[in-house]
Amino acid sequence: MIKLGDNEGISDLYYNDSWFKSLVMEIADFYGYPISTEDAISTGEQVMCTYATVNISLGLEQFLDEWYSWWEDKVPVTPLMAELFCRKYYKQMGDHIL
Secondary structure, three states, rough: EEEEHHHHHHHHHHHHHHHHHHHHHHHHHHHHOOOOOOOOOHHHHHHHHHHHHHHHHHHHHHHHHHHHHHHHHOOOOOOHHHHHHHOOOHHHHHOOOO
16 A cells, blocks of 8 residues: 555545545546536436446555656646546556547
8 A cells, every 4th residue: 555645545645635536536627527526416317427436546546656647746737637647547557548
């Protein structure tokens, strides 16, 4: 398990760090997924949101080197940042994060 600041692993980081959660939400938005369960109206949208959150978090954990310096420096999260990460992920994995 990775330790990021006071957080034990990616799930702690998601719940405790607004920067990380913002990046997850930007990536979900990039793919057209609901960005939070509050925004999800139907059960299907809630499932999509949960699916997106879990898979994006796993992808970010796998590619920590790609975004860690952004997190450390608290570089403002933007749609372009999300797109850049997704393109790097696709180039290395040959598949989309979602």
